[in-house]
Amino acid sequence: MTKLLFRLMAATALTCAFAPHTYAQSAPASAAGSNTAQEAPQNVVLIADSVELVGQNILKARGNVEAVSGNTRLQAREVTYNNETGEISLIGPIRISDGDEISIVADSAELDADFRSGLIRSARLVLADQVQMAAQQLNRVEGRYNVLTKTTVSSCRICETGEAPLWQIRAKRVIHDQQERQVYFEQASFLVRDVPVFYFPYLRMPDPTLKRSKGFLFPQFTRTSLLGNGVKLPYFFPIGEDKDITLTPYISTESRTLEFSYRQAFENGGFQVDGAISDDDLRPGETRGYAFANGLFQLQRDYKLTFDIKAVSDDAYLSDYDYSDLDRLNSSVKVQRASRYENTSFGVYHFRSLRDDEDNNTLPTLVFQAETERRYFPNLIGGELRTRLEAHSHQRDSGADGDDGRDVARTNASVEWLRNWTMAGGLRVGATGGLAFDAYKTLNDSNFSSFDSGFTPTVAVNLRYPLVKRGTDGATYLLEPLAQIGWTGGSDLDIANDESTRAEFDEGNLLALSRFPSYDRRERGSAAALGVNWSRVTSEGWEGHFTFGQVFRDQSQGDFSETSGLSGKTSDLLIAGQFNNQNGLVASARGLLDSGGTLNKAAARLGWSNPMLMVDASYIWLARDPEEARDERISEWTLDSSYRFSRHWTGLVDWRYDAVAGKSARAGLGLQYRNECVQVELSLSRRFSTSDTVQSSNTFGINVALLGFSVNSNDKSYSRTCG
Numbered sequence: 045m046t047k048l049l050f051r052l053m054a055a056t057a058l059t060c061a062f063a064p065h066t067y068a069q070s071a072p073a074s075a076a077g078s079n080t081a082q083e084a085p086q087n088v089v090l091i092a093d094s095v096e097l098v099g100q101n102i103l104k105a106r107g108n109v110e111a112v113s114g115n116t117r118l119q120a121r122e123v124t125y126n127n128e129t130g131e132i133s134l135i136g137p138i139r140i141s142d143g144d145e146i147s148i149v150a151d152s153a154e155l156d157a158d159f160r161s162g163l164i165r166s167a168r169l170v171l172a173d174q175v176q177m178a179a180q181q182l183n184r185v186e187g188r189y190n191v192l193t194k195t196t197v198s199s200c201r202i203c204e205t206g207e208a209p210l211w212q213i214r215a216k217r218v219i220h221d222q223q224e225r226q227v228y229f230e231q232a233s234f235l236v237r238d239v240p241v242f243y244f245p246y247l248r249m250p251d252p253t254l255k256r257s258k259g260f261l262f263p264q265f266t267r268t269s270l271l272g273n274g275v276k277l278p279y280f281f282p283i284g285e286d287k288d289i290t291l292t293p294y295i296s297t298e299s300r301t302l303e304f305s306y307r308q309a310f311e312n313g314g315f316q317v318d319g320a321i322s323d324d325d326l327r328p329g330e331t332r333g334y335a336f337a338n339g340l341f342q343l344q345r346d347y348k349l350t351f352d353i354k355a356v357s358d359d360a361y362l363s364d365y366d367y368s369d370l371d372r373l374n375s376s377v378k379v380q381r382a383s384r385y386e387n388t389s390f391g392v393y394h395f396r397s398l399r400d401d402e403d404n405n406t407l408p409t410l411v412f413q414a415e416t417e418r419r420y421f422p423n424l425i426g427g428e429l430r431t432r433l434e435a436h437s438h439q440r441d442s443g444a445d446g447d448d449g450r451d452v453a454r455t456n457a458s459v460e461w462l463r464n465w466t467m468a469g470g471l472r473v474g475a476t477g478g479l480a481f482d483a484y485k486t487l488n489d490s491n492f493s494s495f496d497s498g499f500t501p502t503v504a505v506n507l508r509y510p511l512v513k514r515g516t517d518g519a520t521y522l523l524e525p526l527a528q529i530g531w532t533g534g535s536d537l538d539i540a541n542d543e544s545t546r547a548e549f550d551e552g553n554l555l556a557l558s559r560f561p562s563y564d565r566r567e568r569g570s571a572a573a574l575g576v577n578w579s580r581v582t583s584e585g586w587e588g589h590f591t592f593g594q595v596f597r598d599q600s601q602g603d604f605s606e607t608s609g610l611s612g613k614t615s616d617l618l619i620a621g622q623f624n625n626q627n628g629l630v631a632s633a634r635g636l637l638d639s640g641g642t643l644n645k646a647a648a649r650l651g652w653s654n655p656m657l658m659v660d661a662s663y664i665w666l667a668r669d670p671e672e673a674r675d676e677r678i679s680e681w682t683l684d685s686s687y688r689f690s691r692h693w694t695g696l697v698d699w700r701y702d703a704v705a706g707k708s709a710r711a712g713l714g715l716q717y718r719n720e721c722v723q724v725e726l727s728l729s730r731r732f733s734t735s736d737t738v739q740s741s742n743t744f745g746i747n748v749a750l751l752g753f754s755v756n757s758n759d760k761s762y763s764r765t766c767g
Contacts, residue, residue, distance in 0.1 A: 105122065121135050150166055169182060177192055188222050252753060257280070263278075287307060299325070302321050305317070348381070372399070375393065378391040412437045415434040415436075428463070430460045437452065452484065454483065459479055476502070479499060484564070496537040500533060500568075506527065506529075527573065532558065536566075547560055549610050551618065578590045586624075589623075594617050616639075628651075628654045634647055642667075646665040660683075661685070707732065712729035719762050727744070
């Protein structure tokens, strides 16, 4: 009854006391007061263990007092309201919460009737449950500013043992602007373990609730064998709500560099440009730099525009500054549309090689391509009908006759019919038939006809017999034998092999009628394919899949390279497998085994991810094959891993090893310390020389970030505990 009565009294007497308002206010310098305009007050719900009316004007609430008005919630041991003066006195412990992002804990307070101004003693202001500010007193001004005196600020956990936090900022005065979400410090000292390190007469930092704010980001210190000692000091400029730019001066003993990153968002997409401009002592008198731009925009009729453009001043710049490991730059501008029944794209592509052994004048650096593929489901004949139309051209800068200067333009069209049936006993039968047309125009190569064209008919029948059973262990097993027989007609055209020099044989094209990557070469004649799929799947997340397959032909295909596994009448044996389980382990492998038991190609990858460990390891083996411009075999290991060996410490490894040369191509080590308020990362890497362009270099880096202000620290797994 007392609680109900007091709610009614509070709604009448304290209607304005705890109501939040919205105010228009200028800069923090006017935090002492200004003219304001306010919204209508909101009702207050007030609950307490006991209520006492003293005289005509004094109302006292005692014991577990709680007031709620809008997003503001107040909790105190005792609240006294003077109706004549409009003052509210609170005796703590006091807790004031303004939404989910701001809370104040204090011993006592006096507030005005609007709950917008007042004095709070022994206050602790907590922002977004990350940054805490402890002060002798806190002045609430106009419902916008929190002015704290003799303040200590930190995002580190502070225990009652009296031990100093890992870092803190002590200031004579701190102003928190709730509207602009900024924190201003006056006469501030930055301390590490209670030891002063820096002094700032004036300092501004965004509060943790603000995602974008102008100002300096944390510096990065580096040392490389090519550029010497250096420091990067990024500055972030927001330009409205839709764009921003980060400028990073990078000054080292051998270089003067300005890095930049520009981002802009639109209603239908956005783009980003990253780059740098350098004046260094590695190439005196030259202005060096790079720019990478990418973006995506939604267009009308479900089309989308994407672009990915890369440019660099010289072949060694990216490796000298460790901006990228790319040794070929692929740029593209594409307009495309994809749906269940259509896939259409138009694109312009540019390629630039940074390798010493490749001449950009003799490479097809400029490519134009347009293609559309459509699906139909005719009721008359059943099945699916696919049509495809493609136009393509590629050009070389060189005008020499032959391979070094050849330019090609082509048009390709095809129609294909596919249909599947399920027979008695579960046998799956599939049939395909199609007709393709190819037309090629060749320039600057007298070894081939300037124009040639031809038709290619195809027909195939495939059989699948999936056998499924439930094991005694609860797992589902699948065994699927498969076979196909097909025929491809037509004659080879008098054209160069420009686009089909690298062919891959894998489980995805085991039943394909042509495994060349483009149309300038096609498999012809009769062919058969045999294979088997095996799978095991459990409800707990364990999955294993294996595929074995081989292709048989009536004639050899001389345009396949020897190590492709497809050059003879009988292909190499394809072996492929994938595995993953509920513990985050993922593994895959594929290899081609010839009739003599020799492994021509093999690749394997292992991944493992859990809260403590991340591993991404891979291995590749490629036999020597001059037809694929590979004069030596390739055997290479790569490893990218991190291991969190305690709550706060994480080790990182990045390694690439050339087993043929017997040496590392790149190696890197890192050590990271992180808790709830700071992250420190040390990195050491070495890049080994692979050509005259790429020089060996060592890089050492230090990154420090104070979590809570500019870097989110919501991951509580790193937080320390008290006692």
